[in-house]
Amino acid sequence: MPSSATKSELRQHFDATRKAMDRGAITDRSKRIARHVLNLPAIRGASCVHAYWPIPEQNEVDTRYIIDALVERDVDVALPVVTSFEAGTPEMAHRRFTGRSDLQRNEWNIAEPIDGPEVLLSNIDAVIVPALGAGLNGHRIGHGWGYYDAFLKDLDPSIPRILLAFDDCVRPHVPCDAHDIPVHIIVTESGLHKVASPDDAPDAAGQP
Numbered sequence: 373m374p375s376s377a378t379k380s381e382l383r384q385h386f387d388a389t390r391k392a393m394d395r396g397a398i399t400d401r402s403k404r405i406a407r408h409v410l411n412l413p414a415i416r417g418a419s420c421v422h423a424y425w426p427i428p429e430q431n432e433v434d435t436r437y438i439i440d441a442l443v444e445r446d447v448d449v450a451l452p453v454v455t456s457f458e459a460g461t462p463e464m465a466h467r468r469f470t471g472r473s474d475l476q477r478n479e480w481n482i483a484e485p486i487d488g489p490e491v492l493l494s495n496i497d498a499v500i501v502p503a504l505g506a507g508l509n510g511h512r513i514g515h516g517w518g519y520y521d522a523f524l525k526d527l528d529p530s531i532p533r534i535l536l537a538f539d540d541c542v543r544p545h546v547p548c549d550a551h552d553i554p555v556h557i558i559v560t561e562s563g564l565h566k567v568a569s570p571d572d573a574p575d576a577a578g579q580p
């Protein structure tokens with residue numbers, strides 16, 4: 373994969389990399405990621421953490437280890453609920469996780485707390501961000517629908533944005549556009565990768 377790869381090429385590459393991992397590797401790496409996340413001061417001090425519920429067939433980092441531990445600590449967990457499936461209107465609501473049995477599958481097979489209590493953005497203390505892959509410049513490659521760009525733009529910029537990815541899906545740099553909001557920290561199974569300057573102006577040309 374050349375360093376000039378486009379977002380779409382990287383999306384396909386990271387997707388294939390993840391799908392080639394076996395379940396045991398996903399579980400083992402996800403547990404290691406969970407340990408790192410649960411030790412972060414931003415998570416240790418949080419009363420409400422916004423997370424995501426994993427899509428099993430996509431081999432996402434499995435956040436259930438993190439969510440279970442947060443619930444055990446009496447921390448509120450908020451999850452996204454997609455409210456528009458139309459391209460061009462990436463809208464999500466945010467609702468409190470009240471237990472696995474309360475989750476319902478949406479049309480993309482994502483389990484969501486559709487009837488959970490609404491969580492105000494102002495109550496969120498940290499966000500755990502899903503991604504297919506990421507660059508150490510703090511930018512992410514998602515599914516390309518813009519849901520997290522739209523969500524993070526409305527969130528107070530001081531709220532820690534923590535991206536989870538497997539080591540194989542992190543590169544020194546990925547391209548970004550003007551609407552992309554970088555994360556502060558990338559967590560992989562090997563540890564924490566602090567983003568040099570997440571508030572840097574985006575680099576539309578995709579060069580470091």
Ligand SMILES: Nc1nc2c(c(=O)[nH]1)N(C=O)[C@@H](CNc1ccc(C(=O)N[C@@H](CCC(=O)O)C(=O)O)cc1)CN2
Binds near residue numbers: 425426432452518
């Ligand atoms: N676990 C999880 N929840 C999440 C996200 C995520 O990335 N992961 N999202 C992050 O934004 C939002 C949902 N966005 C998504 C957009 C596309 C697909 C998806 O499966 N796309 C298929 C093609 C689907 C189709 O077109 O029918 C694919 O990429 O193969 C999943 C989630 C909110 N919830």
Ligand SMILES: Nc1ncnc2c1ncn2[C@@H]1O[C@H](COP(=O)(O)OP(=O)(O)OP(=O)(O)O)[C@@H](O)[C@H]1O
Binds near residue numbers: 514515516549551552
């Ligand atoms: N706030 C927004 N409102 C409407 N469209 C948006 C918004 N933010 C981004 N988009 C659009 O969403 C599309 C996808 O953007 P991008 O490729 O950065 O998504 P992504 O970060 O990979 O995906 P996702 O956030 O769904 O994981 C782009 O065409 C972009 O113009």
